[in-house]
Amino acid sequence: MGATHLKCRECATEYALEASFVCNRCFGPLEVAYDHTGLGDDPAATRRRIQAGPQNIWRYADFLPLAAPPAPSQRVGSILGLPAGCTPLLKADRLAERLGLGEVWVKNDAHNPTHSFKDRVVAVAAARARELGFDTLACASTGNLANAVAAAGAALGMDSYVFIPSNLEEQKILATGIYGTNLVKIRGNYDDVNRLCLELSGEHESWAFVNVNMRPYYAEGSKTLAYEISEQLGFRTPDRIVSPIASGSLFTKIGKGFREWLDLGLIEGDVPIMSGAQATGCSPVATAFGEGRNVCKPVKPDTIAKSLAIGNPADGPYAIDLANQTGGTIDAVTDDEIREGIKLLAETTGVFTETAGGVTTATLKKLADRGEIAKDERVVLVITGDGLKTLDAVRGSFESYEIDADVASFNTTVPTPTEVTA
Template sequence: AIAAKAGLDCCVFIPSDLEAGKILGTLIYNPILMAVKGNYDQVNRLCSEVANTHGWGFVNINLRPYYSEGSKTLGYEVAEQLGWKLPDHVVAPIASGSLYTKIYKGFQEFVKVGLVEDKAVRFSGAQAEGCSPVAQAFAEGRDFITPVKPNTIAKSIAIGNPADGVYALEVARKTNGHIESVNDAEVIEGMKLLAETEGIFTETAGGTTIAVLKKLVEAGKIDPDETTVVYITGNGLKTQEAVQGYVGEPLTIDAKLESFENALERARTLDRLEWQEVLV
């Protein structure tokens, strides 16, 4: 979008199995779009080669300082929206680890310049089990990351060899936080839970974060009285495929009041049966 507005040539590299909504949301600006047969790690390696060969600037490769430092604004805005105070606990998704660690850095910078009072903020991270190298290292007490091959519906955070993974581990441990993972079914349930309770349709990364939040609450790792901020980093319209088949279907009716009344009663009966199943 910025390249289109500025009149710059733009070439975008994506994994070839990326969700359709993200592909269309890119093509509308008419860039050159390269769908690479591989995962994000392979795409990034290719981008590094292209940058070295052609002298191109890549947002998350040789221009990475701008890309990563920009994530500090997620820390800045939370401090501002909390009335120039820091929260007690943060839960955020971890892909490369950059966003997670830069939120921490943003808080620290506001402390240093005197905009907020210093306080202990716990940092917890969320990963999908199908690509959870940082969560695995955290659980095993390691200070290094073992790369994995991604296999999860949470494609936007599926970085098998996270560049800032060791720094994410450091932040979680020194703040007394946690890094947890959830499976794909839990990711979908997280997406549904957030939509049904808060009216927010998030993509799979957000579903992962909400599912981990639920896991932390159930494990007693979040104090109900503390201020916990959960970062939802993507719109669900970009990953609609993830919930297809897991949500309801529309009720098709005739354009008659009687047809509406019958359908409404069926819907309410079904809703009551579902609640009974939950209670059982």
């Protein structure tokens, strides 16, 4: 039971569970394969065991690629690094009403240790890295991953090297360097950073690049979003997921998570309609989807949604396949729509998201406006990051009053309902 081997997604060649990520034969990406024997025999028992697990992703340890998962703990929190996952699923009635939809839920993954879903993938990659004997973490990042890797290094007592585009949001730079990591800013975009890290991972074999040589393990962390959403809905799938697409990894792994549990009979329903969301300033996957192609043409990103600014998305084709298989779509929204999306979500739910969440919310609005979402659909909007990390996007987006510290100044400056209706 548990992870058994790595397997090429293209030619199915099998490899040992080591720090490798690409097939020697066909250069396809490697994925983790599992033996789930027994987990589906008594679904109720498996569900009960999950529910009795810790309040973090390790409650799903049976479905994650570790030889010996960190020991479960009933504690809220954990001494096994930062506790990722078990983020809130909020019923967003006021958002649904505003968009004319029946039922909308917000999966708020900003509610993670470093405020993005990247804590999930880093938790899995770092745990596997330790099993394999690594003592240094590294990554190529658009920002959120930088935060998560630097924090995980500090929490686990591992060294870290974090590579980012030099033009990243200041918030994400400060919330990385503070952890005492080796922070390397690259004069270039994310695709340049990624290429460099690919080269460096060959030269520094003692480093666990979470999204290069550890990528198969890293990517599995995203499945926990599907598990959690199902569990929070009473072990049922929702009808539709709206999720951002950068490399396409998160999007496809959410699909994989639902499928695994459906195959084992742990949840009821079907794989949800998968609706992908990109920014028009970096939409290679949406463009290919719109043109009926499967191969994504690389682009040079130019968008405020920097955490999604991957011009050459590794898992783009698989994301397109998943959208097509589930009757979904992949849309793109403008920077102005992203800013409006952030505001719409904040005003109707109390969740302040970064630009990536603005992309997802704006895409939900676009789907609603197009009439693509049936009234009886249960929709889950995946919010992957926090508004405090992309403040440029909201500066000047609202009014405020400035007054002296006396009632007269208040009364003459700030309209109140009584006055408005008077």
